[in-house]
Amino acid sequence: MILLSRVSDSPRVAGSKRLLADRVDLDLPVDRYALLTGDPHLRRPAIDLLARLRPPHAGHVTAVGSSSWPIGRPGFIRGKVTGRHIVALVARLYGLDMALSNGILETLLTSPAQLDELSTHWPIEFRREFVFAIALLPPFDIYIVDAPFPSPRDRFGQMWRVLFDERTEGKTLITSSTRGRDLVEFCSKAIIFDRGWATVTDRLEEALDQYPPVATPPERTDRQEEADEEI
Amino acid sequence: MSAQQAETASTKRSYLTVLLRALAGAPHETMGDRRRIYDSAQKYLLRFFDSQDPPMDEDTREIEIRILRQTIRLLELDIRAGIDVWAPNYRPAELDAILENLERSRRVRLDRKRGIVERERASAGAPDPASPADTATVDRLRQALAFLDPRTGTGSTTSSSPSNTINIVRALVLHQFHLIASESRIAVVWLLIQPAVLLAIIHVGYLLVDTRTILNMDVPTFALLGGGSWVMFRQVIFRVTGQISHNRVLVNFPMITPMHQAVAVALIYLVIFTVSLTTISLIGGALGLMGPPDHMALVAVHFVGIWALGLSLGVLFGTIDIFWPYFNRLTPVIERILQLFSSIFFVTEQLPEAYRGYILWNPLAHGTQLLRSFYFDAYVCSDASLSYFWLSVIAGLSIALIAERLIRRYIQPM
Known part of the structure; x- marks a missing residue:
């Protein structure tokens, strides 16, 4: 469960400050939530806030239990590292057995041979599979998904969905997929952030009509390009 | 000369020699003359590809043509700059770097193609989520994941809290x-x-x-x-x-x-x-x-x-x-x-x-x-x-x- 108390936040999005939360009090008990925002650019900072990657400008976000990184976000796959290096990093951070973690990914992924390749050479399909597959390894109490779910049409998507459903049973799930279908399938409630206030509603369909999840073009600023060089 | 060129289609490094020989054997003073020679070289290469048995795949073909064009470009630039292209050890400065680049892009393409084939094979092998092979795999993964869980399983490598x-x-x-x-x-x-x-x-x-x-x-x-x-x-x-x-x-x-x-x-x-x-x-x-x-x-x-x-x-x-x-x-x-x-x-x-x-x-x-x-x-x-x-x-x-x-x-x- 996640608790927002007197949270005010206005992150910088696409070069300008935008209001995300203005003295928001919100109580999120264990459930499956779709994250919707009035301004599609604010979805990402809202995820950062709920995953506690960044403290708000004022107020507190508290969570009971461990929360995942934003699953599906290709964030931590940057620079010249192989898939094995990333698995090693996750295994060390979460105290997992490295050989077993590698074994699971090898079974799950469509082309496991890519694991030994540098991530800069990965095809887009493998990248997508990898970021979802690795999120199954550590057990979390709060799962946060920040990308469209893998398609159930192929072998990986089917197996991943079965395992993910079992993993998230009885846990909190927050998703910000840009695919409405995913949200209807995986969620039962909606968290709405709009013009500084936030609310939770049971009427997911209605909320989706009102705040359709629109994809935003990926942000590319000078600052991010510099970061590529830095690492 | 045609026998010579046929050989060079597979050994791309000598496009340069072939071009130089073709230039030497025909009038090449004006730009128009040279362009005619280049065009016929490219036409010849394409004809050669078509005559191959088994037929050459699209990617290799495209890369070969690109190599030829790049060689022509560098050669023409040097001719215009007045560099002595007839010198015995003549080789445009950037040629090797360009060849290497093209070779890399060919490899990347091949890799991508292989990935698509693998993907198709994998999904063709198990199109049905309820297929016994897949259910068994999911079962195996489920057990492995339960074992991996530091709270319930024994797969944890650290005894203390992992995130200190x-x-x-x-x-x-x-x-x-x-x-x-x-x-x-x-x-x-x-x-x-x-x-x-x-x-x-x-x-x-x-x-x-x-x-x-x-x-x-x-x-x-x-x-x-x-x-x-x-x-x-x-x-x-x-x-x-x-x-x-x-x-x-x-x-x-x-x-x-x-x-x-x-x-x-x-x-x-x-x-x-x-x-x-x-x-x-x-x-x-x-x-x-x-x-x-x-x-x-x-x-x-x-x-x-x-x-x-x-x-x-x-x-x-x-x-x-x-x-x-x-x-x-x-x-x-x-x-x-x-x-x-x-x-x-x-x-x-x-x-x-x-x-x-x-x-x-x-x-x-x-x-x-x-x-x-x-x-x-x-x-x-x-x-x-x-x-x-x-x-x-x-x-x-x-x-x-x-x-x-x-x-x-x-x-x-x-």
Whole structure:
């Protein structure tokens, strides 16, 4: 469960400050939530806030239990590292057995041979599979998904969905997929952030009509390009 | 000539020879003449591809044509520039780089194709989620995942809480080291050479004025201590600043803070420079230029003290950088000024009494002089203050910790 108390936040999005939360009090008990925002650019900072990657400008976000990184976000796959290096990093951070973690990914992924390749050479399909597959390894109490779910049409998507459903049973799930279908399938409630206030509603369909999840073009600023060089 | 060309279609490196031969055998004075020759060469190559059995695949064909066109482009440029293309060893300067590039792109394409085939094969093998083979795989994965869970399974490798600071920093150090090593292997070698270069500069400066010892310290070791610790200090500041202000990658993990990243990178550079400076001093010792330290442990402790100062200054610079990105253009200037006033080229005891005060406000100057005084018993340092240095280190680290707390809310993960 996640608790927002007197949270005010206005992150910088696409070069300008935008209001995300203005003295928001919100109580999120264990459930499956779709994250919707009035301004599609604010979805990402809202995820950062709920995953506690960044403290708000004022107020507190508290969570009971461990929360995942934003699953599906290709964030931590940057620079010249192989898939094995990333698995090693996750295994060390979460105290997992490295050989077993590698074994699971090898079974799950469509082309496991890519694991030994540098991530800069990965095809887009493998990248997508990898970021979802690795999120199954550590057990979390709060799962946060920040990308469209893998398609159930192929072998990986089917197996991943079965395992993910079992993993998230009885846990909190927050998703910000840009695919409405995913949200209807995986969620039962909606968290709405709009013009500084936030609310939770049971009427997911209605909320989706009102705040359709629109994809935003990926942000590319000078600052991010510099970061590529830095690492 | 046609037999010759047929051979060269598979050995692409000799397109150049074929083109030159074709040019030599026909009028080639005007641009029009040459274009006709180039066109017929390309037409011939295409005809050759069509006649192949089994037929050539699209990718190879396209790459071959691109190689021919690039060769023509470079050759034509050289002809127009008046370069002697008939010289026996003639080869356009960029040709090899272009060939290599095209070869790489061919490999990438092949890889991608192989990936698509694999994907198709895999999904064709198990199109049905309820197929027995797949159910068995999912069962196996389910068991493995349950085993992996540190709370229920026994697959956990650590007995303590996995996300404590030491574990996080350890994981980051190993990860960042892979990154640095795979970015560029030459960078690691340069880290070894860099202190040696500064050391040589200081050494030569003193040799020119024919100084063999400075206040009972021999010049090579004196230069190593000043130059080595300065290069480490500077590098730590530079890297830590980058980690704080630009590296928004690993902060996607909830437990990792910018401070963890800064400490991890600073630790990597501490280890790298310890190894590099020890190597230089061992080489110097073997050559009879340098002596061993008189108080090994105290020298090490003060080296770490200088490192900690670098770490805190790096965090501080990174913090300023977040609010004022222009600042990172000023840091080299600040570093140059610091370099002059940090007792690297000389110690304060060499200066007239009146000027010492200007240098002694700088904690790094105290650090460097203390380092030297513990290395050489013969050098008695009267100016540097142990308490001033260590209080500055503690103050610096505290300010850095506070600064990092304050900026964390402005650091948005990528």
